Amino acid sequence: MASSATRVDLDGKPITGITICMIGAGGFIGSHLCEKLMSETPHTVLAVDVYNDKIKHLLEPDSLPWTGRIQFHRINIKNDSRLEGLIKMADLTINLAAICTPADYNTRPLDTIYSNFIDALPVVKYCSENNKRLIHFSTCEVYGKTIGSYLPKDSPLRQDPAYYILKEDESPCIFGSIEKQRWSYACAKQLIERLIYAEGAENGLEFTIVRPFNWIGPRMDFIPGIDGPSEGVPRVLACFSNNLLRREPLKLVDGGESQRTFIYIKDAIEAVMLMIENPARANGHIFNVGNPNNEVTVRQLAEMMTKVYSKVSGEPSIDSPTIDVSSKEFYGEGYDDSDKRIPDMTIINKQLGWNPKTSLWDLLESTLTYQHRTYAEAIKQAIAKPIAS
Numbered sequence: 429m430a431s432s433a434t435r436v437d438l439d440g441k442p443i444t445g446i447t448i449c450m451i452g453a454g455g456f457i458g459s460h461l462c463e464k465l466m467s468e469t470p471h472t473v474l475a476v477d478v479y480n481d482k483i484k485h486l487l488e489p490d491s492l493p494w495t496g497r498i499q500f501h502r503i504n505i506k507n508d509s510r511l512e513g514l515i516k517m518a519d520l521t522i523n524l525a526a527i528c529t530p531a532d533y534n535t536r537p538l539d540t541i542y543s544n545f546i547d548a549l550p551v552v553k554y555c556s557e558n559n560k561r562l563i564h565f566s567t568c569e570v571y572g573k574t575i576g577s578y579l580p581k582d583s584p585l586r587q588d589p590a591y592y593i594l595k596e597d598e599s600p601c602i603f604g605s606i607e608k609q610r611w612s613y614a615c616a617k618q619l620i621e622r623l624i625y626a627e628g629a630e631n632g633l634e635f636t637i638v639r640p641f642n643w644i645g646p647r648m649d650f651i652p653g654i655d656g657p658s659e660g661v662p663r664v665l666a667c668f669s670n671n672l673l674r675r676e677p678l679k680l681v682d683g684g685e686s687q688r689t690f691i692y693i694k695d696a697i698e699a700v701m702l703m704i705e706n707p708a709r710a711n712g713h714i715f716n717v718g719n720p721n722n723e724v725t726v727r728q729l730a731e732m733m734t735k736v737y738s739k740v741s742g743e744p745s746i747d748s749p750t751i752d753v754s755s756k757e758f759y760g761e762g763y764d765d766s767d768k769r770i771p772d773m774t775i776i777n778k779q780l781g782w783n784p785k786t787s788l789w790d791l792l793e794s795t796l797t798y799q800h801r802t803y804a805e806a807i808k809q810a811i812a813k814p815i816a817s
């Protein structure tokens with residue numbers, strides 16, 4: 429562990445250890461953030477989640493160098509009176525808890541809205557009432573669709589960044605109609621952002637809002653039938669990893685034309701660390717956190733993942749590596765999509781001097797190496813079972 433005496437913030441002031449109440453610490457982002465906080469900082473984490481599988485390696489054995497600096501609290505924040513006590517004990521609360529897989533937005537819209545708005549309300553209230561700082565995880569999805577997506581297909585304005593770059597303090601939030609229940613998540617996240625912003629304006633809440641743009645890496649979601657339900661539909665990285673591991677074609681929803689920018693989780697965690705340790709620069713801000721240089725269509729992502737997986741597994745790809753599926757078939761009624769997501773980086777550059785580093789190829793190589801090492805054997809056994817019995 430780096431000693432606290434040698435670590436300084438962006439203004440050259442020494443960083444002293446704080447206590448962080450991290451809600452949703454057992455998830456993908458939480459597990460990487462806990463890892464970083466344990467290995468490189470003096471901070472203490474009160475880790476709140478209903479699961480801890482992804483942070484088990486940080487919790488035991490007792491001989492770990494950071495023993496005593498991380499405590500796991502198995503709490504469902506929907507209905508547990510211990511939450512306020514933990515927020516009071518901490519200097520900072522980070523709220524990551526959410527239902528955040530698109531397959532749920534149109535099929536479980538009530539759970540999605542409750543999780544992303546109603547369940548986050550007490551967290552905001554306890555922080556505000558107890559004068560505690562809050563870092564709240566929102567999403568790039570609050571931008572919805574780009575302005576450009578409403579222009580005629582052949583309009584030259586579609587190429588103009590003014591019609592697609594997403595800026596925290598300027599871009600509108602553009603969602604589809606109410607029947608398009610895909611937007612239940614974005615709308616709930618938008619309303620909690622507005623509430624937090626209003627708590628800041630009216631009651632002086634010290635807050636930072638993070639809008640992640642497709643953070644990906646090891647431990648993201650689950651592989652259906654191995655460490656998650658067989659019928660479950662995770663986010664695209666895990667869907668495509670699952671297809672590659674099983675030597676099935678990758679499914680391109682509505683032709684795979686949507687565009688995304690993907691960022692390596694380890695780059696993104698660096699940005700969150702700067703927010704944690706530079707409150708004066710981060711408070712009162714909403715930050716896009718993404719990698720504008722890593723833009724691809726979903727089809728291009730599938731092609732690149734196929735090549736990278738072939739390299740890391742040593743297995744040639746199958747003859748037809750992709751297959752088209754309709755969104756109705758894949759996600760059901762009420763699905764809709766964000767067309768394009770490129771983050772503007774002006775605010776995070778100015779406040780925190782942060783920039784992402786890792787190229788899409790490199791981040792896929794390290795992530796798919798992890799997926800292959802973690803799951804290839806289990807998948808082989810799962811595939812072999814029905815034939816053997």
Ligand code: NAD
Binds near residue numbers: 457506569
């Ligand atoms: P994740 O699903 O891996 O982690 C969320 C964690 O919250 C899970 O471990 C879950 O068990 C926990 N949780 C949910 N409801 C809870 C409850 N009622 N009580 C206690 N724990 C609960 O997701 P993630 O990718 O780590 O995302 C974290 C946050 O970042 C979410 O708010 C999400 O909306 C946001 N986000 C992430 C991305 C991304 O690229 N990964 C993109 C946009 C937004």
Ligand code: UDP
Binds near residue numbers: 530642681
């Ligand atoms: N997608 C796909 N095939 C899959 C899973 C996802 O084509 O097996 C598409 C999905 O329709 C969307 C994009 O990949 O256009 C990214 O999906 P993800 O689930 O990662 O979440 P999003 O970026 O939409 O929040």
